[in-house]
Amino acid sequence: MHVENDIQQAIIKAIKDLYSSDADPAGITLQKTKKEFKGHLTFVTFPLLKLSRKNPQQTAQEIGDYLLANTDLISDFNVINGFLNLSVSSAAWIETLAFIARRPDYGFTPVTDQSPLYMVEYSSPNTNKPLHLGHVRNNLLGHSLSEVLKANGKKVVKTNIVNDRGIHICKSMLAWQKWGNGETPGSSGKKGDHLIGDYYVLFDKKYKSEVAGGISRGLSKEEAEEQSPLMAEAREMLRRWEAGDEEVVSLWKRMNGWVYAGFDETYRKLGVSFDKIYYESDTYLVGKEVVLRGLKEGVFYRKDDGSVWADLTDCGLDHKLLLRSDGTSVYMTQDIGTAKLRFDDYPIDKMIYVVGNEQNYHFQVLSVLLDRLGFEFGKG
Known part of the structure; x- marks a missing residue:
């Protein structure tokens, strides 16, 4: 924190001026003031007594007086049993804010070659109607989550699947x-x-x-x-x-x-x-190929009307339609294809879907299906 560093340096200078001694910076530590006391930051003076040759109360008082008289970092202070409680001045807070504003990457963890890759999917609109309030929510959550992950040193691919x-x-x-x-x-x-x-x-x-x-x-x-x-x-x-x-x-x-x-x-x-937009019109064919492979391998079954289904009752789910009787696909078909394409395109370590709670069952089913199809990125 910028203001803490400035106060630490000011205390080191105070010790030099007051006691003609050089303090070890490692011994000048600040901590948050306890809620029951007035102040923002607390400095413990006991390690300085050999330098000041005074009692804790006097040492804390002298350092507080010095800071108040010689810097604009604090607006007030109080001493309790050798604990110097400092109230940071408004000017110091404003300068700290200005310092942060001048550094767009302030607080960021740099991305490295070893950083994990996160893919974040959000929005997922249908092209038969405008974006609604749920889309707005997911757009803002997904974009914000992506930026937070990047700030924490993660590689991020922001993606959208357009239905x-x-x-x-x-x-x-x-x-x-x-x-x-x-x-x-x-x-x-x-x-x-x-x-x-x-x-x-x-x-x-x-x-x-x-x-x-x-x-x-x-x-x-x-x-x-x-x-x-x-x-x-x-x-x-x-x-x-x-x-x-x-x-x-x-x-x-x-x-x-x-x-x-x-x-x-x-x-x-x-x-x-x-960063990447997928379209169902591209992914559903991949999904159909995967489903037909699953049918051939006995992962899925075909009903008398020609439709293709998955029996998931053994894991507490339901029977899931994957291809209609006329051979046309459904949402799940597309999502299987999209998942395959994404993991083919990127070395994804973590996949995050930003969706409403009502989609939980759908993604439970998708996870199980991918696992049964033998994909490493499935449930297993």
């Missing part, structure tokens, strides 16, 4: 295709992520209307949802996207571009950044 594909993305795309009339962020005056979010809401409204209509015709809720023409179209759009359909992929790129521009504006306003 840019899947049925939820197709819902926005389909709604815009049906009812958008060519609307763009420019023509509407809306941020791109807000515009796309509006079409996601519109899809949900139209879908619920279809389901309500089916129920009114005597269908159960499950039957009405399954038979919804709009949802069937969304599923077909997802199938076409995964098959590389040129028209669907072109629309997907265009609309996601609007969303990214909106996200970037929000990130700039929040003051957060990322």
Whole structure:
């Protein structure tokens, strides 16, 4: 602490001037003043009695008087049984603060070749809607945690996984295709992520209307949802996207571009950044390959409808869907692929996910799945 060093040097000078003696700096130590006494820092004078040739009370009083008269480091002092309790002056605190401000790396532990590498994932938005308050929380927590880790001598990679594909993305795309009339962020005056979010809401409204209509015709809720023409179209759009359909992929790129521009504006306003951004559209294929390998090796099983599952009941979890019956993937598929890519890309020592508590189960499952697939970075 800057002010402690200054006071220590001032005490050494006081001893020189008062007692014509050179004090050993190692013997001039300060400690925090106990709460029951007035002051910030306490100096114990007993080791100096051979130099001062006076009793503890007199020695402490003389040093306190010297500091008060010859420095601006203290504003007051008191002596209790040879303990010199010093009240640091406002000027000294201000100078210490200014000293710290002049050194952006003050208090930092330098990063070395031996420093462990931490990867911190935060944000993880979907490209069908704007960032919400939960994202803001995770962005600020994740970015702050990363900076704290760096200050403590850790190598840090700040990463984001963008959920840019899947049925939820197709819902926005389909709604815009049906009812958008060519609307763009420019023509509407809306941020791109807000515009796309509006079409996601519109899809949900139209879908619920279809389901309500089916129920009114005597269908159960499950039957009405399954038979919804709009949802069937969304599923077909997802199938076409995964098959590389040129028209669907072109629309997907265009609309996601609007969303990214909106996200970037929000990130700039929040003051957060990322070192590496992964996209689900890149990682889900890796995840599918890993899942199919797990199926071949007997780690997973296939149901009669063709879907692929993991039985995790032996460790207190559930059966987990990994591939739908039509071969399309789910969030867990993507997360398996993302984990593999990350550990392929970086020699990660510690992986930190900044997410809400409601995601705990998901990451418990992911950890077990990675372990069963034989990855060193899994649960084991």
